[in-house]
Amino acid sequence: MPTPIRSSEITSHSHYLTRRDFIKTAGLLSIGSAVLAACGTPPTDAPQPRTQLAEATPTQIAKLDNFGTPPNTLEQISNYNNFFEFSTDKEEVAQLAQAFVTNPWQVEVGGLVNNPGTFGLEDLLNDYDQEERIYRLRCVEGWTMVIPWDGFPLHKLLSKVDPKSEAKYVKFITAMDRDVMPGTKSIFYQWPYQEALRIDEAMHDLTLLATGIYGQPLLPQNGAPIRLVVPWKYGYKSIKSIVKIELTAEKPKTLWTTAAPDEYGFFANVNPEVNHPRWTQTSERVIGSLGRVPTVKFNGYEEEVGALYAGMDLTVNY
Ligand SMILES: Nc1nc2c(c(=O)[nH]1)N[C@H]1C(S)=C(S)[C@@H](COP(=O)(O)O)O[C@H]1N2
Ligand SMILES: [Mo]
Numbered sequence: 001m002p003t004p005i006r007s008s009e010i011t012s013h014s015h016y017l018t019r020r021d022f023i024k025t026a027g028l029l030s031i032g033s034a035v036l037a038a039c040g041t042p043p044t045d046a047p048q049p050r051t052q053l054a055e056a057t058p059t060q061i062a063k064l065d066n067f068g069t070p071p072n073t074l075e076q077i078s079n080y081n082n083f084f085e086f087s088t089d090k091e092e093v094a095q096l097a098q099a100f101v102t103n104p105w106q107v108e109v110g111g112l113v114n115n116p117g118t119f120g121l122e123d124l125l126n127d128y129d130q131e132e133r134i135y136r137l138r139c140v141e142g143w144t145m146v147i148p149w150d151g152f153p154l155h156k157l158l159s160k161v162d163p164k165s166e167a168k169y170v171k172f173i174t175a176m177d178r179d180v181m182p183g184t185k186s187i188f189y190q191w192p193y194q195e196a197l198r199i200d201e202a203m204h205d206l207t208l209l210a211t212g213i214y215g216q217p218l219l220p221q222n223g224a225p226i227r228l229v230v231p232w233k234y235g236y237k238s239i240k241s242i243v244k245i246e247l248t249a250e251k252p253k254t255l256w257t258t259a260a261p262d263e264y265g266f267f268a269n270v271n272p273e274v275n276h277p278r279w280t281q282t283s284e285r286v287i288g289s290l291g292r293v294p295t296v297k298f299n300g301y302e303e304e305v306g307a308l309y310a311g312m313d314l315t316v317n318y
Contacts, residue, residue: 063148065134066300069286071146074214076288081221082139083240085174085181085193097220099180102241105225109157111246112167119157121225125211128152132215133208135231137238138270138299142292143285149229150212155203157245163199167247170202171195172228175243189259195239196252196266197230200308206231206301209242232301234268265317269309270299274317 064070071077081093086100107124110116130150138144158170176192178184184191201207208229211218218224223240230237236256246252256264263277272282272295283292297314298305 063132063134065136065146067136067296069136069146071134071148071214072288074216077145077147077213078219078221080145080287082141082235083183083221083223084186084189085176085183085191086221087183094219094221096180096182100177100220100224100241101180102220102224105243107226107242107245109161109245111171111248112164113247114162114164115160117161121211124152124157124209124226128156130211133206133210133229133231135206135208135229136299137229137231137235138284138295140234140236140264140268140276140281142279142281142283143287144293145287147229148214149208149210150215151208151210151226151229153205154207154209154228155205157209158203158247161247163247166249168199169248169251170197170199171244171246171248171252172197172239172242173244173246174239175241189255190253191255193239193255194252195228195237195254196248197237198308199247201230201305204305204308206304232269232298232305234264234270236264237268263317267309269297269305269314270295271297271314273297273315 079094080090081097082090083093083097086093086096103121105121106118107121108116108118130152132148132150134146134148136144136146154170172195174193176184197207208231209226210223210229211226213219213222218227220241223238223242226242227240228238228242251266254266256268257266270281275281281295284295285292296302
């Protein structure tokens with residue numbers, strides 16, 4: 001039986017490759033192994049022989065993120081939330097969001113596509129294998145959580161609707177129910193919450209449509225029943241409770257680039273070299289642990305996504 005991970009074993013951000021290949025159940029296994037192979041040196045501080053891990057039950061397997069950090073607890077993940085439709089108080093969202101009805105649910109996918117369609121949540125769950133992805137969620141505010149998502153890559157759904165060649169961006173819209181979303185009374189924001197990606201970002205295999213956490217359906221406060229997760233970008237790109245996806249030729253407006261264009265860019269790639277005008281982005285607090293750790297470019301996913309931005313000046317807050 002493997003021993004649980006002790007907090008003293010949590011790997012620091014400076015040497016994140018350690019123990020990566022123990023993420024046996026993560027959907028990133030192939031990427032992880034490719035990175036290890038490229039580096040040539042196997043991890044030396046493996047806590048357990050592989051055979052013992054292989055015999056462990058799923059919940060006993062060490063599940064770690066790309067820095068070797070174990071996930072936050074469901075308690076933490078579901079009680080410290082940004083979901084401005086409900087409240088700007090992170091600890092109040094969980095309670096308020098209980099009134100949000102997320103069943104039945106449909107996602108309409110259209111715009112510049114050859115096969116537009118409206119998909120019921122059940123169809124999406126049946127048609128696409130739900131993979132587990134352990135990603136770090138780095139909020140632009142300077143905190144991080146490690147979340148074991150269940151879901152499927154967005155590119156599977158996009159391939160199904162078959163984007164036209166003119167489609168250059170993918171826009172996402174959150175459900176809006178004014179009756180149960182007191183935050184939408186705020187006139188500082190343009191509702192409904194809207195986000196967007198460039199199409200190559202949307203097609204990247206790391207870009208996930210999440211439907212669960214820890215093997216359970218998403219809770220309302222986490223963006224039930226289906227939300228985007230883009231792990232190399234600040235958390236605000238990971239739009240919750242999606243009802244509409246539209247492919248466009250023009251760069252879409254987003255809630256944050258409309259509300260405060262000088263503070264929140266369209267690309268919003270995690271970058272410790274570009275500070276927020278009002279606070280530093282060089283470090284972050286991992287929820288549930290004390291102190292701060294250095295923030296890493298692209299949230300540690302540079303190997304996977306760096307090529308998407310070749311030639312772009314990354315010191316600009318786009
Ligand atoms: N619709 C909607 N999506 C949203 C937000 C929001 O306010 N409304 N907040 C974003 C921000 S700022 C973050 S950090 C993450 C938080 O996700 P979590 O509460 O599941 O950790 O959701 C993002 N998605
Ligand atoms: Mo955020």
